[in-house]
Amino acid sequence: MAHQPFASAPHIVGASTPVPAQPHIPTEESLAPVVSHDWVNAEYKHLVVDASPKALAVKPGQFFNLLCPSPDSGELWLRRPQSVYRIDRARGRLEFLYKCVGRGTYGLATLKHGDDLNMVGPLGVGFTIDPACKHIVVLGRGVGIATLGPISQLAGERGVGVTAILSARSPEFVMAGELFDKVGDVIGVLDTDGTSSVENVEAILLKLIAERKADAFFTCGSNRLFSLMKRLGKQHGIPGQVAMEQVMACGLGPCYVCVRTFEVNGKQELRRVCIDGPVFDLQEAVGW
Numbered sequence: 001m002a003h004q005p006f007a008s009a010p011h012i013v014g015a016s017t018p019v020p021a022q023p024h025i026p027t028e029e030s031l032a033p034v035v036s037h038d039w040v041n042a043e044y045k046h047l048v049v050d051a052s053p054k055a056l057a058v059k060p061g062q063f064f065n066l067l068c069p070s071p072d073s074g075e076l077w078l079r080r081p082q083s084v085y086r087i088d089r090a091r092g093r094l095e096f097l098y099k100c101v102g103r104g105t106y107g108l109a110t111l112k113h114g115d116d117l118n119m120v121g122p123l124g125v126g127f128t129i130d131p132a133c134k135h136i137v138v139l140g141r142g143v144g145i146a147t148l149g150p151i152s153q154l155a156g157e158r159g160v161g162v163t164a165i166l167s168a169r170s171p172e173f174v175m176a177g178e179l180f181d182k183v184g185d186v187i188g189v190l191d192t193d194g195t196s197s198v199e200n201v202e203a204i205l206l207k208l209i210a211e212r213k214a215d216a217f218f219t220c221g222s223n224r225l226f227s228l229m230k231r232l233g234k235q236h237g238i239p240g241q242v243a244m245e246q247v248m249a250c251g252l253g254p255c256y257v258c259v260r261t262f263e264v265n266g267k268q269e270l271r272r273v274c275i276d277g278p279v280f281d282l283q284e285a286v287g288w
């Protein structure tokens with residue numbers, strides 16, 4: 001019988017008769033074969049999958065809602081949001097870097113080479129780089145470091161300078177140094193030696209501003225670092241964007257689980273992180 005796709009049929013990456021593309025819909029469910037899946041340290045895993053053309057069109061800061069296998073005998077109903085850490089268009093692959101924190105991510109961690117990852121995306125609004133930008137600063141901590149990978153990649157491809165300030169508890173959690181090294185300068189700051197303090201990071205940012213290496217700010221993963229960038233951005237007239245994390249259910253807009261408060265022109269506004277974000281203007285976002 002001829003292939004009869006219906007709206008919810010997933011795109012099976014590598015299948016001989018893939019579901020015909022619907023070019024007017026930028027998002028799809030796909031089954032993406034796992035290429036590799038390794039522990040980076042005691043808490044984080046690096047997952048590489050073969051991706052569909054629509055998935056590969058993901059923009060920096062957008063995310064996928066992943067169907068995680070259950071790690072136990074119970075059911076696991078809701079998908080878990082993960083932003084993309086690296087886009088490898090040459091090899092048709094997407095990479096995720098994630099921290100194992102609960103049932104979803106521990107279930108995700110059980111996927112092996114050759115298994116299929118069921119993912120919906122790309123979802124949400126991603127980062128943008130103003131064409132006038134010559135040098136950007138990305139500031140990430142923890143899982144936020146993963147989210148800042150693709151914007152740094154894009155800056156590198158456009159010849160825009162990048163300084164990546166990567167904040168972590170201790171040296172083994174300064175991840176992705178290699179990715180950021182390829183596109184710019186990496187400054188690791190740690191809790192163990194006190195360099196991750198707000199005062200020290202502020203001094204680093206002020207130096208970059210003085211050297212004219214801060215045309216735009218990008219941040220993810222820490223409330224205190226977000227607040228610092230927001231304050232300095234306002235004082236020095238530097239535009240910025242923040243990728244926010246919020247517990248989600250549908251990831252598509254209708255359930256309103258992910259609503260947060262924003263301040264727009266002095267007025268409070270409610271926005272959904274999944275569909276209005278996860279990337280927002282630094283000055284409109286409110287700390288958490």
Ligand SMILES: Cc1cc2nc3c(=O)[nH]c(=O)nc-3n(C[C@H](O)[C@H](O)[C@H](O)COP(=O)(O)OP(=O)(O)OC[C@H]3O[C@@H](n4cnc5c(N)ncnc54)[C@H](O)[C@@H]3O)c2cc1C
Binds near residue numbers: 081084097244247248
């Ligand atoms: C847009 C977006 C992009 C993300 N990208 C990444 C990424 O690249 N790498 C990564 O490691 N994580 C990322 N996260 C966080 C990730 O979605 C959560 O860690 C994951 O959903 C936890 O699921 P779980 O079932 O393992 O944990 P749960 O059992 O659901 O929760 C365990 C703990 O994690 C907290 N938690 C649950 N969901 C979130 C969430 N959405 N944000 C923050 N804390 C949460 C819970 O409050 C709880 O303390 C992202 C989240 C969003 C919204």
Ligand code: FES
Binds near residue numbers: 249272274
């Ligand atoms: S997660 Fe359902 S509206 Fe955002």
